[in-house]
Amino acid sequence: MTAPSDADRALKSKHRAMWALGDYPAVAAEVIPELGTVLAQACGAGPGVRVLDVGAGSGNAAIPAALAGADVVASDLTPELFDAGRQVAEQRGAKLTWEQADAEALPYADGEFDVVMSSVGVMFAPHHQEAADELVRVCRPGGTIALANWTPQGFIGQMFAVMKPYAAPPPPGAQPPPLWGSEEHVAALFGDRVTEVVAERRTVRVDRFASAEEFRDFFKACYGPTIAVYRNIADQPDKVAALDEELAELGRRNDLGWGAMDWEYLLYTARRAG
Template sequence: MSEPRPERSDRDGSSEAGGSCSIGDGESASDRWSRRVWATGSYEKIAPKYVSMGGHLVDRTAVDSDDEVLDVGCGTGTVAITAARRGARVTGVDIQPAMIEHARTNADTADVAVTWREGDATALPFETNEFTVTLSNLGHVYGDPPDTAAEELRRVTRPGGRIGFTSWTPTSLYPAMAGVVGAVLSPEELPNFSEPPFLWGDSGTVRTRLGDAVDDIAFETQTVQYPALSPEHFWGQTAANSGMFIEILEDVDEGDARELREQLLETIEPYFDDSENAVELEYRLTTATVAEPGE
């Protein structure tokens, strides 16, 4: 993957500008699930495995010092910090306050200026046409309903501005693992999304969601290598740090947990490359330009 050439910017790190968005009583079941899961797990231990994806996303959308950038579902701040290193004016937004704290710490370490806000991908706390570039590295995919998340990406981006995001492809490992979980557990034990989040990695679905409001839509498929010494090693890290799997394993009996582990190890095996000591995770990067009015 090509890596961006960063530029240093002054540090600011304020999260107070304009306050955080109000979520509260209208929050959906999927939003409540997302808040709980991201608070339960230790995503900050997983996120470093995906930092190359953030660099790739910023590079493909050609972020530079003239841009005002929004990072949706910013997590630990990879995309926001990468964009800020290029001199862009950057805001990161996430539904989970704990993620924002990790992101702020990482930005301080990198010595870059980023404004942090709490907010939901389906109700972004920003004005229409506020940003020249709107990005998301796996974060927007949990916004439900997805059509609303897509509309929000378009709404906050100026005409002629760029949208870019990543998602795991539907045939990659994490969707396969989700399929195993869905086969073993009852619907009541699973997160209640209106559509599978991994459909954001399907080009036809994405074209439909973004519709005529964008031009020059393009897709690129890449892989990221998750370091692991075996399928068991990968599963051990996932079970210990993924909020989703922590929640699932807490709710299943011993027999189901054993069956789930065995089936997941079988699922992981084909994706493990013993010559690289890594699990291959395929993702799709989407870029598009927001259409000018009247086009």
């Protein structure tokens, strides 16, 4: 691994600050609580299995893996999220380790983990190839890589497309997070370093919001990327009003008719070759 440049350190500092905005633990706990459990089960977490959760946030997947008996390290660039995770872990009787770590430069040895997983976490690292390389590196040969990532076509992919015209330009080399939900993109990132690949599009039922406007206002208050976009246009009330309406319309388009939505994600599992 090469030493990070000043520009890279500044970018990571910005990312950490963005995810510390609002209340991401509320998003994980109230909107997509079962997503982490699905991933923990898919990766085979259990007694005797050493697991690294990359981009763990407040432990949406790490805590279920620990409750299954695995030896879990929950890592994230934004340690501000850990306090909420520790509280949940204590309430549920889960024992795990929390460590700050950059997904693109993980501070772990080659092949240190039996399972390397990420629930809508690693997808937000700006440089996809570097992050994929690290997932492979710290997984032992024959070990499991397991990911749950929002798809470009699904609700969150659509939301990022809606927000893009209002957001600050991405830094050079940064790639859109929902690409991690494309089977072809992930296949290109890992290449022949993985085998026994299973990639399945699934949906998670979201019934937290009684209306499209409630969804929009919750994300404006709690979800770091949405908060950052609104801050970028805070001095342009016409753009704020336009984004307000576009996000509400997105919610309306995806409403199943009774205050629920299905958000698509890619569930990906593979074994490290070698």
